[in-house]
Amino acid sequence: MPHTAKMEQVRAGPTLILHRYINRQVFVTTVLVTFILVMVLVSGRFIKYLAEAAAGQIAADALFLVMAFRLPEFLQMILPLSLYISLLLVLGRMHMDNEMVVLQAGGQGHGRIIRSLVVPVLVAVSVVALFSLYVTPRGDAEVNRIFEEQKGRSVLELLTPGRFLVRGSDGSQRATYAESLNREDGYLENVFVADARFDDSQAGRVLTVWAHTGRLVQDENGINYLELRDGYQYQGKPGEADYQEVAFEKARVRIGSENTSSRPPKVRGRTTGELLESPGDNQAVAELQWRWSLVLTVPIMCLAAIPLAKVNPRQGRFLRMIPAVLGYMLYVGLLLTMRSWMADSGGERPWYYSMIWIHALAAVAVFFLYYGDRLWRRRRNT
Structure with a gap:
């Protein structure tokens, strides 16, 4: 053995x-x-x-x-x-x-x-x-x-000063731009917002907003808005002469609604x-x-x-x-x-x-x- x-x-x-x-x-x-x-x-x-x-x-x-x-x-x-x-x-x-x-x-x-x-x-x-x-x-x-x-994050959180931010879905698209950010006061300066729609009766029309300043605000329902001050709003279809120009002292643009719906x-x-x-x-x-x-x-x-x-x-x-x-x-x-x-x-x-x-x-x-x-x-x- x-x-x-x-x-x-x-x-x-x-x-x-x-x-x-x-x-x-x-x-x-x-x-x-x-x-x-x-x-x-x-x-x-x-x-x-x-x-x-x-x-x-x-x-x-x-x-x-x-x-x-x-x-x-x-x-x-x-x-x-x-x-x-x-x-x-x-x-x-x-x-x-x-x-x-x-x-x-x-x-x-x-x-x-x-x-x-x-x-x-x-x-x-x-x-x-x-x-x-x-x-x-x-x-x-x-x-x-x-x-x-x-x-679900707001445009303001993702917005980089000096760079365009484009977000949207198949039916609409929004481009947002801010020249600079005043971090002490929390204001965006020289704000540009352009909305374009493609799937309804307003298809082809573009809403463009320019404002001297903008800041994030929230209403009582918890909806976020970008509050714009001292600016102009232009609305019309590119290539046509029926543009509308409106000056405003204060206006609000809802942000976050341009996001696509939540996927499963x-x-x-x-x-x-x-x-x-x-x-x-x-x-x-x-x-x-x-x-x-x-x-x-x-x-x-x-x-x-x-x-x-x-x-x-x-x-x-x-x-x-x-x-x-x-x-x-x-x-x-x-x-x-x-x-x-x-x-x-x-x-x-x-x-x-x-x-x-x-x-x-x-x-x-x-x-x-x-x-x-x-x-x-x-x-x-x-």
């Missing part, structure tokens, strides 16, 4: 070293790839939000809060791709350096490689599941709440439990299947990475990188397309509108990556 236990330890020793060797390289590469992809994605999204802040659609002090709540959503999309790319890079390098040849000669085939990747795959699956099923929906709900609050919470901001309780809602079903699909992509694509990383040392380690990444993009693109079809389907959803078929197709493709050559040779020999 002691001799048998010692032999088992001798056998387990190289396997444990192999597991640690691969896991360490996969972990370091995944962290680096994730960091690079997160920086690229966050930078692009931050520029988009920065443009919205410059246009007055969102306050500048809410930008970083929005980005913080959106970060789990970015990570749940990037982590499966990062792990997939890291496996291609690490295993591809091992093929280039003939390490795989040595391992296979020592009896360490695909089965051993797969077992050595169990830990990083389980960690990635757990993180993606935690984000997609719990953390990201809460973050999206908070982002939606922030944007709803920004829509987005389906992606609903918790997983709420989605499970709405089996008849196509949007809820599509979102629920999408969340589970993000989890399933991790093991499927990790299994695909092992045969895809196999390259001839004379061919170059990046020979299969581009088609492998394109295959991943096709996989995720099909899932996104199916989610849109499921969410947009009216009435009863067709039975074939399900993401399970895409996962089944991906599983079949992975099967042929492992056994396609063997089946082809067997068919040729028969």
Whole structure:
């Protein structure tokens, strides 16, 4: 018995070293790839939000809060791709350096490689599941709440002196401008307001107001107004000569009514439990299947990475990188397309509108990556 236990330890020793060797390289590469992809994605999204802040659609002090709540959503999309790319890079390098040849000669085939990747795959699956099923929906709900609050903020709060602020809906639009802000007295100076309507009997007519000063006031009903003093009002249709000019000493313009109506919470901001309780809602079903699909992509694509990383040392380690990444993009693109079809389907959803078929197709493709050559040779020999 002691001799048998010692032999088992001798056998387990190289396997444990192999597991640690691969896991360490996969972990370091995944962290680096994730960091690079997160920086690229966050930078692009931050520029988009920065443009919205410059246009007055969102306050500048809410930008970083929005980005913080959106970060789990970015990570749940990037982590499966990062792990997939890291496996291609690490295993591809091992093929280039003939390490795989040595391992296979020592009896360490695909089965051993797969077992050595169990830990990083389980960690990635757990993180993606935690984000997609719990953390990201809460973050999206908070982002939606922030944007709803920004829509309810008054024009005066978002108005930057020296810059036009344009807000409105499909039927009307308002442009507001103030040359400067007297912070001590709380007055805007040289205020310009232009209202244009497009969907009623007054369509095409523009109401323009200029005033020497303006300040925010509130009536007894809690309605906010911009009180203008010493100004002029012009009303008419551009291109026509029937403009009306009215001078006033004091006038009030209601602010906040140009905002669009509050939208209902987005389906992606609903918790997983709420989605499970709405089996008849196509949007809820599509979102629920999408969340589970993000989890399933991790093991499927990790299994695909092992045969895809196999390259001839004379061919170059990046020979299969581009088609492998394109295959991943096709996989995720099909899932996104199916989610849109499921969410947009009216009435009863067709039975074939399900993401399970895409996962089944991906599983079949992975099967042929492992056994396609063997089946082809067997068919040729028969």
